[in-house]
Amino acid sequence: MSILLRRPTGREPRPSTRHDDNAESLLTTFLRRIMRWEIGLCLLIVIVTIGSSTASSNFLSPFNLETMALNATVLGFLALGVAPVIMTGDIDLSVASILALSGVVMAVLWQHGTNIWLAALIAIVLGAALGLVNGLVVVMFELPSLAVTLGSMSTYTGIAFLVLQGNAIINFPAPLVQLGSGGLFGSDFPIATLVLLLFASILAFILHLTGFGKAVFAIGGNRQAARFSGVPVARTRILVYVIAGVFSALAAIFYLGNFDTAQANMAADQLLPAITAVILGGVSAYGGSGTIPGVVLALILLQVLETGLGVAGLSGQEQTISVGVLLIIAISGGAAINAARNRSRRREQRADIARADAEEVTQATSSIGSEQQAHEQGQ
Amino acid sequence: MSKRPVMPSSLERGVSGMAQFIRVREVGLIAILVIVSVMAAITLPAFRNGVNVRELLNNAAVVAVVAIGESLVLMSRQIDLSVGAILGLAAFITGSLISQVNVLGGVGVVLVAILLPLVIGVVLGFVNGLLISFARMPAIIATLATLSIYSGLQVLVSGGSQVYAYQVPAWLNQLYTSTWLGVGSFVWIGAAWVLLFSFIMRMLRWGRDLYAMGSNPEAARYMAIPTRRRTIEAFMVCGALAGFGGLLYISQYGNVDATAGAGFELTVIAAAVVGGVSLFGGSGSPLGAALGSVLLLEIENVLALLKISIFAQQTLQGVAIILAVALYAVLMRRLQQPASRARNQPDIDTQRRVKTEVQQ
Numbered sequence: 001m002s003i004l005l006r007r008p009t010g011r012e013p014r015p016s017t018r019h020d021d022n023a024e025s026l027l028t029t030f031l032r033r034i035m036r037w038e039i040g041l042c043l044l045i046v047i048v049t050i051g052s053s054t055a056s057s058n059f060l061s062p063f064n065l066e067t068m069a070l071n072a073t074v075l076g077f078l079a080l081g082v083a084p085v086i087m088t089g090d091i092d093l094s095v096a097s098i099l100a101l102s103g104v105v106m107a108v109l110w111q112h113g114t115n116i117w118l119a120a121l122i123a124i125v126l127g128a129a130l131g132l133v134n135g136l137v138v139v140m141f142e143l144p145s146l147a148v149t150l151g152s153m154s155t156y157t158g159i160a161f162l163v164l165q166g167n168a169i170i171n172f173p174a175p176l177v178q179l180g181s182g183g184l185f186g187s188d189f190p191i192a193t194l195v196l197l198l199f200a201s202i203l204a205f206i207l208h209l210t211g212f213g214k215a216v217f218a219i220g221g222n223r224q225a226a227r228f229s230g231v232p233v234a235r236t237r238i239l240v241y242v243i244a245g246v247f248s249a250l251a252a253i254f255y256l257g258n259f260d261t262a263q264a265n266m267a268a269d270q271l272l273p274a275i276t277a278v279i280l281g282g283v284s285a286y287g288g289s290g291t292i293p294g295v296v297l298a299l300i301l302l303q304v305l306e307t308g309l310g311v312a313g314l315s316g317q318e319q320t321i322s323v324g325v326l327l328i329i330a331i332s333g334g335a336a337i338n339a340a341r342n343r344s345r346r347r348e349q350r351a352d353i354a355r356a357d358a359e360e361v362t363q364a365t366s367s368i369g370s371e372q373q374a375h376e377q378g379q
Numbered sequence: 380m381s382k383r384p385v386m387p388s389s390l391e392r393g394v395s396g397m398a399q400f401i402r403v404r405e406v407g408l409i410a411i412l413v414i415v416s417v418m419a420a421i422t423l424p425a426f427r428n429g430v431n432v433r434e435l436l437n438n439a440a441v442v443a444v445v446a447i448g449e450s451l452v453l454m455s456r457q458i459d460l461s462v463g464a465i466l467g468l469a470a471f472i473t474g475s476l477i478s479q480v481n482v483l484g485g486v487g488v489v490l491v492a493i494l495l496p497l498v499i500g501v502v503l504g505f506v507n508g509l510l511i512s513f514a515r516m517p518a519i520i521a522t523l524a525t526l527s528i529y530s531g532l533q534v535l536v537s538g539g540s541q542v543y544a545y546q547v548p549a550w551l552n553q554l555y556t557s558t559w560l561g562v563g564s565f566v567w568i569g570a571a572w573v574l575l576f577s578f579i580m581r582m583l584r585w586g587r588d589l590y591a592m593g594s595n596p597e598a599a600r601y602m603a604i605p606t607r608r609r610t611i612e613a614f615m616v617c618g619a620l621a622g623f624g625g626l627l628y629i630s631q632y633g634n635v636d637a638t639a640g641a642g643f644e645l646t647v648i649a650a651a652v653v654g655g656v657s658l659f660g661g662s663g664s665p666l667g668a669a670l671g672s673v674l675l676l677e678i679e680n681v682l683a684l685l686k687i688s689i690f691a692q693q694t695l696q697g698v699a700i701i702l703a704v705a706l707y708a709v710l711m712r713r714l715q716q717p718a719s720r721a722r723n724q725p726d727i728d729t730q731r732r733v734k735t736e737v738q739q
Contacts, residue, residue: 091519143704144658146458146519150645151700158694166690264690272523285517321531327524332514 037282041297052308062188069193072303074255076196078274080203081247083295084240086278089220089287090145095248096271097156102127103252104160107169107262116173124249131245135238160264169262180257192254204292220287277302280330408670419681426684433563435680440569441627443672446650447576448620450668455589455613456660457518460644462621464529465503467640469496469625471537474635478546496622504618508611537637544633554630576665593660650675653703
């Protein structure tokens with residue numbers, strides 16, 4: 001996964017420190033490098049894991065790890081899908097509804113005799129189409145994405161209900177269930193997690209190493225400036241919604257495989273957790289920055305935390321509260337660290353300027369001195 | 380207080396009250412409301428039924444009260460996703476307290492019942508405002524987090540129990556059905572809040588500050604508007620109104636459980652959007668938000684009476700939201716176009732002149 005380790009395009013280039021010989025500035029550079037969002041998430045994951053595994057010896061058992069990995073799959077696809085939209089500075093509230101509608105259509109097609117894989121393919125195409133509709137409405141009419149996707153959220157869920165009439169479809173064919181909940185080659189490592197990581201890598205490659213990704217972050221940073229510098233703003237913004245639609249449809253396939261049931265209101269409660277995971281992953285809610293590895297780490301953290309709190313005997317509601325509190329602490333803490341970092345950077349720059357000024361002054365005085373000497377000598 | 384420029388209010392411009400009070404948007408909304416109502420009344424006998432009209436208006440009043448608060452926040456270019464949770468938490472705490480505590484006697488209980496949900500709302504809104512103004516969190520994230528915290532608290536506080544209608548004092552139960560001058564008391568309450576906030580938003584500096592912050596936050600700061608304070612205050616008012624909505628909720632349903640108010644925030648935002656409150660901030664009005672609530676619930680009511688499946692209703696409501704937003708956007712652009720064309724005119728003339736000069 002070497003691509004995940006490269007510097008993502010979404011980050012501003014770090015200013016090079018000019019005086020590396022200074023021990024103190026070496027320390028600050030080191031701190032700056034280590035105080036990245038992803039490192040913080042890793043530390044939190046380690047802390048929670050250690051805490052939970054001391055509380056319960058079963059926490060790190062293969063069975064528990066497999067359950068946690070499977071639980072995170074559907075949420076993972078939703079979060080990865082909505083992440084690029086948030087990176088462009090928009091939002092997509094309809095991802096869970098796209099999941100429901102494409103999942104319901106897939107299930108109904110299968111029930112009427114379509115091959116399950118063909119049905120899955122149709123579901124993905126449908127997801128892309130639903131995302132395209134969102135994108136076209138938002139971009140063509142220049143409407144706020146929040147209102148549009150709020151509308152399409154109830155529209156899509158309503159259609160899903162109309163298709164299924166409040167019924168449920170169960171007992172999907174074994175291959176799909178194997179894909180959704182089975183282990184790789186009979187081991188405990190879930191296939192679904194592998195597929196999720198594969199798609200996360202592809203998305204990370206697209207967003208952090210291609211021109212399209214640069215366009216996404218440029219638009220999120222400053223849409224006007226992006227347009228003036230020739231970035232295809234409309235096309236990129238629409239495509240981002242299509243990506244969200246495709247990932248939601250993928251989430252639907254794994255939902256059917258994992259839970260073996262299709263209902264019109266499935267995964268409706270996954271919308272807010274998906275957005276939470278994206279924000280916790282370090283993606284700015286205003287757009288313009290964030291990384292896919294960060295989102296993946298946030299998913300792991302949320303899953304570990306949820307299970308850990310369950311082990312500690314907290315109820316589902318207490319877990320929800322803790323996630324909310326964690327979100328607040330993480331975001332405001334991150335903002336505080338950023339502010340402190342900017343302040344120290346500014347102080348450094350000021351010091352640089354002062355030093356340069358001082359050098360200039362000494363040069364000037366010495367030159368004045370030599371001029372004076374020359375003058376005196378001339379006399 | 381030091382002198383600072385204020386967004387011109389109608390008082391200072393000396394424009395006559397009524398014309399300014401009800402503007403193009405609200406007139407259009409009222410027209411649509413009247414058309415839909417008349418058509419529904421002619422074609423659907425069940426719509427004309429007095430009980431149906433009362434139910435519709437009462438439901439709309441609850442949504443409208445919360446939508447007014449939400450519209451203040453939206454106008455200042457923020458958003459509050461936690462109103463549903465605030466409503467639920469306020470409703471549950473108030474409901475269970477007034478069912479248990481009866482020490483203060485009649486008037487005392489009434490006072491507690493009215494003040495407690497307001498205070499709960501103000502406190503929860505204050506937390507939202509603090510997170511947004513001082514922790515510098517984006518409003519959508521902060522209120523997303525407090526949404527899960529407040530609704531989690533609601534379940535914890537309830538501990539699986541419920542407030543039942545027989546535990547609620549009689550006067551509060553009767554409030555829902557009582558009328559004054561032939562109009563339901565909920566409608567009077569809703570109208571009172573609309574009047575109060577229409578006055579505040581149009582006539583008082585506080586309201587103009589919110590509009591200014593919504594139109595251009597940077598400019599508002601340069602105008603020496605205390606933007607952080609105003610943001611916190613807007614969220615506190617929004618919370619207070621959501622808490623008051625909780626009181627109406629108790630009166631409306633009698634039963635309050637751990638999930639009361641869940642999903643209410645989306646209805647409220649939809650109502651505000653249909654009522655012409657811009658999600659980009661700076662435009663909209665409390666009256667518009669209230670009219671939007673009535674229109675949204677009226678459409679729902681008509682669809683239900685037409686025996687259209689509840690699922691199709693959801694679809695149509697979603698489409699209605701998108702259409703409303705699109706319509707307002709198109710109207711706004713139409714209104715702004717002549718101005719921008721006039722501004723561009725000299726540029727084109729200069730260009731032509733330059734061209735002809737070059738040709739010569």
